[in-house]
Amino acid sequence: MRNDSASMWQIADESVRRLQQAGSVEVIKKADAGTPDAPGLTDAPGVVQNLRLSTTLRGEPLELLQSQVYLGMEDVKDPSKRVVIELVLTAKPSQLGQVIEDFKEFIRTVRPADESPA
Template structure:
């Protein structure tokens, strides 16, 4: 939950220093989603950020690709509060082609439950 004034873009930027604890990070692309220009991924405003991080695994250097999706969902009862959902896929370059379509399919299923569905659980 966030109740500060940070934009989704600023929240996405916060992930970079966390990742840099493991090694150098390059942001390849950062795109707004949930806008009229890019409909269809989600109904919520958000950011897709693709990064490459260089780190080590079992003492060996490795480069990992990461797709980060940050979604902001306002609390309908208290608009000053919002939940920020971070969905991440991490894979090697070789693995990425095998998993990216499933990741995209999963992202299309993420949506905010309405009150009637939430009350039924």
């Protein structure tokens, strides 16, 4: 839940700063993502950013690729309330091709819950 006016781009930047605490981070790509046809989604409706992470594991260098998707959903009854959903896939470069399509398919399934009568 966010109660500030940070854009999805600013929230994605926050993630880069957090990750830099563990090692080197390179932003490979950052762009608006999705379409506004899902009710409740805001900010275009989201941002995708792809990162290259360089860190160490047990003293050995490790390179990882990360795809992050940020979606904003506002309360249809109270637009001042907003939730930011962060979806992340992290993989070794050699593994990315095996999992990226499943990740994209998963992202396409994310929607606000339908209101059902109580």
